[in-house]
Amino acid sequence: MTQSRQRQADLVIREMNDALPALGVSVRPSGRTRVMIRRYYATAPGTWRALSSLFLIFFIPLLLLRAYIELVDAILRLFNDPPFDLKSSDFTLTATWETVSSVNLVKFAGITALALTALSVAAVFLTGIGMIISEVLRIQWNRLRGNPANKYHLASQSAKIIHLAAQAYRRPLGSMAQQEILGSLASALQFMYDEILHISDTSTAVHRRLSRRRELRKHHLKVIAVLQKKEAAIDVDVRAALPQLAETLAGIANAYSEGRIGQLLPAAEIDHVTPVEIVKREHFRMVAIAVLLGGLSVLVALLNLPSTATTSLIGAIGITVASMIYGRKARQGMDVLDSIRGIQRPG
Structure with a gap:
C-alpha cells in the first residue's frame, strides 16, 4: 500500500473513532474492522x-x-x-x-x-x-463504483456513513449545512444497502445454488429494513436517530469483519422485522422485455409465416422472455407483456 493510501486509510479510521464518541455511541470498531478498512484502501483502484x-x-x-x-x-x-x-420470394418447398x-x-x-x-x-x-x-x-x-464487489468495502462504507452522521450531528438543527450532509448520508446509505445485498454474491463460502443462500438473503433484507427504519427516524428526531444509526452500522461492520455474515445484527433486533422488498431496476426489466420482444417480433415477421403461426410464435417468445427476465415473478412479467401487446385484463 502506498503512503497516500495508507494516510487515507488512517484518516478514515481516525474519523470513525472520533465520530462514535461524539455521537455518544459506546461501540468501537474492532481490530478486524480496522484491518478490513486498510485492506480496502490497499486494493481500491486509483x-x-x-x-x-x-x-x-x-x-x-x-x-x-x-x-x-x-x-x-x-x-x-x-x-x-x-x-x-x-430468390426470397420463391422460398417455397416446390x-x-x-x-x-x-x-x-x-x-x-x-x-x-x-x-x-x-x-x-x-x-x-x-x-x-x-x-x-x-x-x-x-x-x-x-x-x-469503488470496487463494491471487494469484500472489504462494506467496512469502509460504514465508516464513511458514521463520519457523515457525526458531522450532521454537530451542525445546527435545520441548518442548510446539516441538510446537505444528510443528503450525502442518504446517498451513502443507498450504496450500503447494495453492499449488504451483494454479500451473498461475493462470498466464496456461499454458492448461488446452496439452499442456505435464501435464508442468508432473507437475513440481509431484514438488516436493510432495520437500517431503513432508523434512516426514516432522522426525519422525526435527528439528534436521537443519528446515534442509533451509527451504533447499528458499527455493529454491522464488526460482525461482517468477523465473518458473521448470517448474523450482522442480533436476532432480537430483527426477528420481528419484515424483510424489505427490493423493487430496484424494475424499469430496466420493462425496457428489456419491450426491446427483446420488439426485435424478435420483427425477425418473426421476416419469416413470412401464416398470421396464426406468427401470433402464436410471438406469444411463445414473449412468455419465454418474460420468464427469463422475471424468474420467479414471471406473473408480473406477464402483466408487462400484456401492456406491450395492448391487452388489458379485467380487474
Missing part, C-alpha cells in the same frame, strides 16, 4: 485505473459491436446474392426442390455445409460477444 476502466467500458463494447455489424452485413450480402438462383434438383448435388451439399458452418460460427461468435460485453461491463462498473 484515478488512472478508474479512467482506464471508463475507457474500456465504452471502447470494448463499441469494438465488438462493430465486429457484429460487419458479420451481419456479410450474411446479408450472402443472402442478397446467393450462390444459386433462388421452388426449393426444383432449385436443388437442377444443380450439382455435390456443389449444393458443399454450399449447404458452408452455410451451416457459417451460421454455427455466427451463433458461437454472437454468444461470445454477449458474454464478453456482460463480463466487461460488470468488472468495469465494479471498479468505477
Whole structure:
C-alpha cells in the first residue's frame, strides 16, 4: 500500500473513532474492522485505473459491436446474392426442390455445409460477444463504483456513513449545512444497502445454488429494513436517530469483519422485522422485455409465416422472455407483456 493510501486509510479510521464518541455511541470498531478498512484502501483502484476502466467500458463494447455489424452485413450480402438462383420470394418447398434438383448435388451439399458452418460460427461468435460485453461491463462498473464487489468495502462504507452522521450531528438543527450532509448520508446509505445485498454474491463460502443462500438473503433484507427504519427516524428526531444509526452500522461492520455474515445484527433486533422488498431496476426489466420482444417480433415477421403461426410464435417468445427476465415473478412479467401487446385484463 502506498503512503497516500495508507494516510487515507488512517484518516478514515481516525474519523470513525472520533465520530462514535461524539455521537455518544459506546461501540468501537474492532481490530478486524480496522484491518478490513486498510485492506480496502490497499486494493481500491486509483484515478488512472478508474479512467482506464471508463475507457474500456465504452471502447470494448463499441469494438465488438462493430465486429457484429460487419458479420451481419456479410450474411446479408450472402443472402442478397446467393450462390444459386433462388430468390426470397420463391422460398417455397416446390421452388426449393426444383432449385436443388437442377444443380450439382455435390456443389449444393458443399454450399449447404458452408452455410451451416457459417451460421454455427455466427451463433458461437454472437454468444461470445454477449458474454464478453456482460463480463466487461460488470468488472468495469465494479471498479468505477469503488470496487463494491471487494469484500472489504462494506467496512469502509460504514465508516464513511458514521463520519457523515457525526458531522450532521454537530451542525445546527435545520441548518442548510446539516441538510446537505444528510443528503450525502442518504446517498451513502443507498450504496450500503447494495453492499449488504451483494454479500451473498461475493462470498466464496456461499454458492448461488446452496439452499442456505435464501435464508442468508432473507437475513440481509431484514438488516436493510432495520437500517431503513432508523434512516426514516432522522426525519422525526435527528439528534436521537443519528446515534442509533451509527451504533447499528458499527455493529454491522464488526460482525461482517468477523465473518458473521448470517448474523450482522442480533436476532432480537430483527426477528420481528419484515424483510424489505427490493423493487430496484424494475424499469430496466420493462425496457428489456419491450426491446427483446420488439426485435424478435420483427425477425418473426421476416419469416413470412401464416398470421396464426406468427401470433402464436410471438406469444411463445414473449412468455419465454418474460420468464427469463422475471424468474420467479414471471406473473408480473406477464402483466408487462400484456401492456406491450395492448391487452388489458379485467380487474
